[in-house]
Amino acid sequence: MKANGLKISDMALGMNCTLMVIYIMGNMYEGKQKEKEHTFGVMEKPMKVNGFMGESMDIYVGQWRNGETSGYGVYTANSGQKYEGTWKHSCKHGKGTETFPNGDVYVGNYKGGYPQGQGKMMHKDGSIYEGNFDRGVKLGKGRWYKTVKKDDYIQKKKIKIDYVYIGDFQNNKKNGYGVFTWGQISTYEGQFSNDHRHGFGVCQWYDGSKYEGEWRQGVQYGKGKLTMKDGTVKQGIFQNNTLMHEIKSEEDTLKDSLQKSINRFLTLRSDFSIAKTLKRSALSSQRKKRREDKFNMSSNRDTILNIKSVQESDYKRMKSEQSSPQLKERFRKNRKSQSLLSNPDSSYRLN
Template sequence: MSDGSEEEEEQGMNLGEYEGERNERDERHGHGKATLPNGDTYVGEYENGKRHGSGLYRFKNGARYEGQYQKNKKHGKGVFIYPDGSRYEGSWIEDQRSGTGKYMYVNGDYYEGEWHQHQRHGRGTYFFRETGSKYVGMWKEGKMDGYGELVHANHKYVGLWRKGYMDGKGKYVFDVGCQQHGEYQAVEQAADDKGEEEEEAAIIVPKWKAGAITKITEDAPPPMTSADPTGAMEQPDAEAAGDEEGDGELRL
């Protein structure tokens, strides 16, 4: 777990206490401050009764969002700081992390790149603080998927990934001036620590099939086009507090 949960903001038109500007229909309009029934607060711009423009929303659990709104939803550029101190800085669409942004995890890792519907999706870089390694390449639905490079201190792996694992042809490139070609193949392996009454399960483990060792050559990578988004998810208009999925640290 990384950033904890992200609380949904109160969505009602005229909930709680309000101090600020109003329009001719007595709706919140312009700049104002609201204290909501659940203990959250908002200071910023309104339009026709809804948060619209720039504002700061503070959750009672310590989380906060500062950035742009459109019709009560986080939309545009903004910064979300989670209760555990992890944070996201970047683009939002319809209350979701979408577009480009940087997510800094509580363990010191960070991801910078493209997002779609709260998930790492498109091209981006994930940096592992503990090892100093980084993955640079394509992502799909939160996992490494497509062409990428896993860069370590004195060597790197260049090749294809599928659903978070190395899959297919690739090569290891070493600082000593050579590279080893090969291929990762998916192999089923029995899961450990299963009770007698549990059905035996299998997990997929990528196994490296080594090939020729040659001098280093710079091969042209496949086109790194962004992963296709699957369309925006509808968001509820209800103004009840609830959990919104955050993003977890990556493990190799």
């Protein structure tokens, strides 16, 4: 039969009058099958997809309605692009799977010719995105992940590291708030911009060290606090992952003030302890001196008493001796001798 003056081939399939049409010269088929709600056909020609003219020798195999691709069909472009899924008004619409010329594959919902709503994009580099799409771009909440093999110089073999991001997307990039993990190496939670850590965020590494603060284009930049694995805290202004100017926080200032007070207290307590020790030593010396003085006084008193006792004893003895006749006679002779010695003439006369 002919359509628009050109010969085409047609073939009726079954009792339902489903028609397969091979378009050879790119002409639309018009005939009695036009009234049918849906027909199945094969078109090999430049054709419009999503409102744009495709390349030559594009192939569509699928359902039609009122001269438009509608229902289920498979479209293969000469560029290598392929879509398999449902159509509406010659646009991809509903559920579908699309392979792109660069090797990326999309599986999910379509609307008006574009990925719309929930879908999954598998990129040629091995990364996968699962989440929301808006007119073909990643937008809203989503999950991005990729597994990479890297050399482990300790184990001397390649190990797998899973990179995972869960958070906000905009214009196919990580934008907004999200959480990014590098296997068991580190975790970042905070703000992103154009696939970079940008804004405020917290990054924690496998060794326990942590940075909390501002980021710019993926590096520590601005005010931040770095806690080392040994517990040491450094905070201040960072640039390119380096602390440029350290600033003490109010907490640190309070700690310093408290420590100074404690040191003063310890010094005062030490001084007080020394003074107390000196006082005890002085009191001990005083007590010792009093004991010595008391002992000396007691000894002197005993000596005096002993001397007095001896003197009294001698006096009594002498007095007793003087009262005896023998002592009296001796005393008389002594007096006579003393008189003669003092007066020789007197002695002569007596003789």
